Amino acid sequence: MDRRELVRFEVKVEVLPREGIANPEGSTIERALPALGFETAGDVRVGKVIRLQVEADSAGAAKTIVEDMCKRFLSNPVIEDTTVEVLNA
Amino acid sequence: MSRRVGVVRFPGTNCEFDTVDAINALGGQAEVLWHSASDLRNVDAIVLPGGFAHGDYLRCGAIARFSPIMETIAAFARNGGPVLGICNGFQVLTEAGMLPGALQKNVGLKFLCGMEQIEFVSTSNIIGVGASAGELLNIPINHFEGNYVCSDETLKELEEENRIVFRYIDNPNGSIGDIAGVSNEQGNVVGMMPHPERATSTILGSNDGSRLLESLLGAQQVTPT
Numbered sequence: 001m002d003r004r005e006l007v008r009f010e011v012k013v014e015v016l017p018r019e020g021i022a023n024p025e026g027s028t029i030e031r032a033l034p035a036l037g038f039e040t041a042g043d044v045r046v047g048k049v050i051r052l053q054v055e056a057d058s059a060g061a062a063k064t065i066v067e068d069m070c071k072r073f074l075s076n077p078v079i080e081d082t083t084v085e086v087l088n089a
Numbered sequence: 090m091s092r093r094v095g096v097v098r099f100p101g102t103n104c105e106f107d108t109v110d111a112i113n114a115l116g117g118q119a120e121v122l123w124h125s126a127s128d129l130r131n132v133d134a135i136v137l138p139g140g141f142a143h144g145d146y147l148r149c150g151a152i153a154r155f156s157p158i159m160e161t162i163a164a165f166a167r168n169g170g171p172v173l174g175i176c177n178g179f180q181v182l183t184e185a186g187m188l189p190g191a192l193q194k195n196v197g198l199k200f201l202c203g204m205e206q207i208e209f210v211s212t213s214n215i216i217g218v219g220a221s222a223g224e225l226l227n228i229p230i231n232h233f234e235g236n237y238v239c240s241d242e243t244l245k246e247l248e249e250e251n252r253i254v255f256r257y258i259d260n261p262n263g264s265i266g267d268i269a270g271v272s273n274e275q276g277n278v279v280g281m282m283p284h285p286e287r288a289t290s291t292i293l294g295s296n297d298g299s300r301l302l303e304s305l306l307g308a309q310q311v312t313p314t
Contacts, residue, residue, distance in 0.1 A: 017193075021238060022263060024198045076148055076184065078191040079238055 006055040009062035010087040013074055016047035018081050050074055059089035092117050092306045095132035097162070097178075099124040099142035099153050104175065104286065108138045111286040115299060117306045124156035134171040134215070134305055135162055137178025139231065139284060149192060149234045150180035159185055171215040171308040172278045176232055179270070179280030188271055188280045189247070190239030192232075196263030200233045204294060205283055206258040207269045211251045214276035215308035216285075216301040226297040228283035230261065230269075235282040237264035237271075247271055254279055277308075 017023040025046035033041045056062035063086050066074075070082040094112050098105045098121050105121050112119035122129065124142075129135065143152035153159065159181075166172045166187060174182040182188040195201055209217065209224040239247070244266055247253050254270035262282075270281030285298030 021193070022196060022236075024194055024196055028198060073151070074147070076151070076191050078183075078189075078240070079193050 005057050007057065008053050008055050009059060009089070011052055011054055011062060011066045012085045012087055013050040013052070013066060013070060014047060014083040014085070015050065015070075015075050015080050016045055016083075018079055021079050047080070059086040062086050092134065093130075093132045094119045094134045094136060094306070095122040095129055096120065096136045096138055097122050097124060097158060098138075099140070099156055099181075101142050101144050102138055102140035102177070104139035104177075104284065107284075108136055108175070108286040111289045111298070111302055112136075112306070114289065115303050115306060117302075122158060124153070124158050127157045127161050129158075129161055129165060134173070134308060135165060136305070137162075137172070137174040137181050138286070139176035139178060142177055142181055145177070145180075145234075148184065149177060150182075150184035153181040154185040163187060166273070166278050169275065169277050171305060173216060173305055174278075174280040175284055175286065176230075176235075176282055179282055180234065182278065182280045187278050188273060189243045190237055190268075190271065192234050192282070193236045193238055194234050195232070195236050195261070201235065201261050202229070202231045203261075204229050205261055205269070207255040207283060208258060210253045210256050211272065211276075213251060214254055214272040214279050216279055216281075216304045217254070217276075218304035218307055220300065220304070225258065226255075226288075226301075227295040228285055228288045228298050229294070230283050231287075232262070232282055235262045235264065237262075237266075237268045237282075239265060250274060252276075255281060255283070 026044040030044040109119040212220045256267040260267045285301040288295040288298030
């Protein structure tokens with residue numbers, strides 16, 4: 001492939017504990033919120049965000065590349081789920 | 090006994106010398122292997138000790154699996170070579186796919202450091218030689234991410250295949266099934282959160298870790314299946 005056809009995409013990966021996996025940080029924040037008057041908050045989960053740039057020939061291809069990274073390295077599928085978003089699609 | 094044990098040191102490992110001392114005190118010959126080496130110097134067994142390999146960046150143990158030595162250790166294990174992962178070493182083994190499941194933050198978000206009573210569940214592995222199921226051991230833990238998790242199917246498999254090595258008597262960290270240690274199918278790869286190298290003297294609280302390391306020193310290479 002001609003490298004000049006590649007575009008640099010800005011990608012955001014959100015890593016969150018899987019549904020059903022205890023998230024002690026989220027639960028602690030959830031229990032603290034009512035103390036400040038935020039009585040209506042619930043289902044608080046804490047994870048992390050990874051931002052990276054990747055060269056690809058389309059936004060879809062960039063997403064596929066990063067999803068592969070997630071599966072193999074950026075997340076641990078035993079305990080984490082990921083959402084990949086191409087920001088400059 | 091002059092069995093040679095390689096104790097792997099990643100950047101950030103901090104229990105390698107305790108482990109070397111404990112093994113040498115039991116008559117073994119331990120040496121530290123640097124993570125970027127790809128040669129195991131013909132050792133008879135491998136220990137991945139505790140600490141913070143590669144700073145535990147991304148996830149505990151996640152980067153360690155890219156250290157050159159890990160590929161050689163995976164091949165060593167596939168050939169039946171004994172591999173024991175302690176604490177961070179256990180985390181490295183799960184991230185490297187050599188043991189199932191994962192270790193996440195303790196329930197209650199507390200760093201835990203203290204003596205724990207654990208029960209031998211399966212002794213069909215490299216650290217269970219001479220032990221019997223149901224025996225109780227006092228071995229200290231020292232971790233923030235020791236909360237063992239796995240899928241329901243994996244848990245069922247571990248139970249059916251007798252691969253749960255230890256359970257906590259009083260679960261300190263929220264681990265599923267009170268699991269403190271597991272093995273692979275052949276029993277030659279074991280991961281455990283408690284630190285046997287810190288339980289090698291009654292003056293310091295317990296000598297129960299010595300027998301586990303003695304078992305490792307006597308462990309035979311299993312025939313690969």
